[in-house]
Amino acid sequence: MAKILMKGNEAIGEGAVRAGCRYFFGYPITPQSELPHYLAKRMPQVGGVYLQAESEVATINMVYGAAGAGARVMTSSSGPGISLMQEGISYVVGAELPCVIVNMMRGGPGLGNIAPAQSDYFQATRGGGHGDYRMIVLAPASVQEIIDLMQDAFDLADRYRNPVMLAGDGVLGQMMEPVELGEEKEVRIPPRPWAATGRTGGEKHLINSLYIVPEDLEKHNIRLAAKFAAMEKEEQRWEDYLAADAELVLVAFGTAARVCKAVVDRCRREGKAVGLIRPLTLWPFPVKAFQPLLATAAHFLTVEMSMGQMVEDVRLATRECRPVYFYGRCGGMLPVAGDVYAAVQKILAGGEAK
Amino acid sequence: MFVKNLRRLTIFTASLGSGKTELAVNFARRLKERGLPVSVVDLDVVNPYFRTRLVREELEREGLTVICPRGEWAGADLPALPPAICGVLEDGRRYGVFDVGGDDVGATALGRFKPNLPDGSYHLWFVINACRPFTRDSDGIINHLRSIEKASRLTVTGLVSNTNLGRQTDLDTVLGGHRVVEEAARRLSLPVVLATARRALAGELQERLGADIPVLPLDLYMQPPWSGE
Numbered sequence: 267m268a269k270i271l272m273k274g275n276e277a278i279g280e281g282a283v284r285a286g287c288r289y290f291f292g293y294p295i296t297p298q299s300e301l302p303h304y305l306a307k308r309m310p311q312v313g314g315v316y317l318q319a320e321s322e323v324a325t326i327n328m329v330y331g332a333a334g335a336g337a338r339v340m341t342s343s344s345g346p347g348i349s350l351m352q353e354g355i356s357y358v359v360g361a362e363l364p365c366v367i368v369n370m371m372r373g374g375p376g377l378g379n380i381a382p383a384q385s386d387y388f389q390a391t392r393g394g395g396h397g398d399y400r401m402i403v404l405a406p407a408s409v410q411e412i413i414d415l416m417q418d419a420f421d422l423a424d425r426y427r428n429p430v431m432l433a434g435d436g437v438l439g440q441m442m443e444p445v446e447l448g449e450e451k452e453v454r455i456p457p458r459p460w461a462a463t464g465r466t467g468g469e470k471h472l473i474n475s476l477y478i479v480p481e482d483l484e485k486h487n488i489r490l491a492a493k494f495a496a497m498e499k500e501e502q503r504w505e506d507y508l509a510a511d512a513e514l515v516l517v518a519f520g521t522a523a524r525v526c527k528a529v530v531d532r533c534r535r536e537g538k539a540v541g542l543i544r545p546l547t548l549w550p551f552p553v554k555a556f557q558p559l560l561a562t563a564a565h566f567l568t569v570e571m572s573m574g575q576m577v578e579d580v581r582l583a584t585r586e587c588r589p590v591y592f593y594g595r596c597g598g599m600l601p602v603a604g605d606v607y608a609a610v611q612k613i614l615a616g617g618e619a620k
Numbered sequence: 621m622f623v624k625n626l627r628r629l630t631i632f633t634a635s636l637g638s639g640k641t642e643l644a645v646n647f648a649r650r651l652k653e654r655g656l657p658v659s660v661v662d663l664d665v666v667n668p669y670f671r672t673r674l675v676r677e678e679l680e681r682e683g684l685t686v687i688c689p690r691g692e693w694a695g696a697d698l699p700a701l702p703p704a705i706c707g708v709l710e711d712g713r714r715y716g717v718f719d720v721g722g723d724d725v726g727a728t729a730l731g732r733f734k735p736n737l738p739d740g741s742y743h744l745w746f747v748i749n750a751c752r753p754f755t756r757d758s759d760g761i762i763n764h765l766r767s768i769e770k771a772s773r774l775t776v777t778g779l780v781s782n783t784n785l786g787r788q789t790d791l792d793t794v795l796g797g798h799r800v801v802e803e804a805a806r807r808l809s810l811p812v813v814l815a816t817a818r819r820a821l822a823g824e825l826q827e828r829l830g831a832d833i834p835v836l837p838l839d840l841y842m843q844p845p846w847s848g849e
Contacts, residue, residue: 268751268796269751269785269788270751270752270753270756270785271637271749271751271752271784271785271786272752272753273636273637276637276753280753296697300636300637303636303723304753307754380697437844437845441844442637442786443786444751444785444786444788521845521846524844524845524846525845525846527846528846528847600845601845602845603846
């Protein structure tokens with residue numbers, strides 16, 4: 267199978283189609299617009315539905331409806347649009363509906379700008395909507411990995427009847443890399459015996475997040491919490507890049523991790539024991555990756571395209587047994603390898619305060 | 621001249637992500653090397669990432685004039701077209717190289733200049749990367765080319781063979797794509813006016829294609845953030 271050259275945004279679209287997604291509801295926003303653009307062309311080729319709604323509030327509620335009817339469905343946006351969707355996301359969790367939500371992050375807060383950022387980490391991992399909830403957040407770092415992860419994103423959503431977020435940034439969405447698509451497979455979507463599929467004479471299915479009796483809502487929350495606990499136990503994913511014997515372990519995801527990998531390579535060429543942990547799931551955070559490193563690493567350096575959000579999870583994961591430093595650029599600026607390298611040098615020389 | 625019947629205005633259009641910007645910049649440099657006064661016009665109102673304005677300073681150091689929104693407006697997600705574009709269209713001594721936004725939506729911005737572009741005054745070249753999802757065969761290429769002609773209300777005068785897989789491009793990739801472009805050219809009765817390859821591959825490609833099709837060696841300007849030190 268020949269390779270083709272794809273943008274990250276297009277790869278999300280193609281990956282979704284190949285995962286059996288036939289419904290996409292969206293609204294344009296830079297830097298993810300190539301995704302709706304791609305699916306507007308691609309969905310009709312496979313008999314799917316592409317619909318541009320009047321707003322992100324509408325799209326997430328269309329997702330709720332489609333998922334409730336048993337469809338494999340996706341929406342996507344960037345920061346401001348994802349903020350608008352929060353009420354709907356909370357409803358989707360409450361009604362236990364599987365779906366995939368894509369956030370190609372841009373500079374915030376507010377209108378911010380259209381340049382790449384990772385500053386929606388808190389929103390994605392802590393739940394930007396109301397109520398007790400969690401969702402799996404996947405953070406790919408290359409166009410090929412996007413293709414490979416899309417099937418998982420939909421499968422995880424089904425397994426837990428919960429939304430899954432794919433979190434990227436403007437660079438990942440816009441950059442082009444060669445990808446191997448592989449054969450198109452017939453996708454078997456798991457049965458959804460709970461879906462509301464019309465008056466067919468069978469049992470009544472209600473898609474709802476309203477539990478008016480407090481005793482019932484508490485029971486519902488306890489049941490949801492058990493699902494979230496299972497996700498935490500089963501779904502932590504990460505890439506360990508030369509971290510096992512590293513004195514200094516970098517921690518970064520997505521585009522920032524690509525920069526950090528270049529820094530690790532340079533350090534290793536120079537004989538410095540530097541490695542990288544790249545979380546593939548931002549939630550559940552890969553705490554397991556850090557347990558063996560507490561015996562081997564002397565310091566951690568978190569690199570983010572924000573003022574420092576994931577760094578809090580790194581401190582929790584290392585139980586503050588080792589110093590955790592932070593380097594970040596924000597507002598649409600990118601950390602460059604040379605600056606990260608300089609930060610590494612400083613720490614190795616015993617310089618930087620926590 | 622390295623291309624046949626060069627005209628004063630060369631407009632590059634393409635399906636999204638086909639490599640127009642790198643091509644336009646390299647083409648303009650080539651004209652500049654021949655001593656011609658050249659302006660590069662960034663008409664890309666579609667994609668705010670990886671467009672000509674990002675390398676403006678570098679190009680201006682090389683003596684090229686770059687026409688694009690200035691200052692804080694360069695990063696705005698606004699379809700703003702600076703008035704200096706008309707200067708390039710009207711100045712009969714100046715060579716203009718136009719980098720138009722991708723797809724029919726990008727070409728719509730070009731249509732606004734139709735009154736300034738009488739037939740024969742310009743070349744409108746359709747850039748093809750046969751490794752891109754929607755232009756992998758001649759049917760796809762023809763569909764996209766027609767939609768761009770319709771949106772811009774201008775007529776494509778030639779095809780550019782620009783197949784690549786980014787850093788993973790090898791000669792077979794380029795030659796395989798070139799065959800697809802040639803088939804489209806035959807069906808459209810259009811010439812293949814130019815082929816391209818990274819500088820390291822350009823010599824070998826020229827040998828394989830023969831003297832009929834000029835090969836433009838590309839120096840890549842748009843780099844991912846992790847490539848630099």
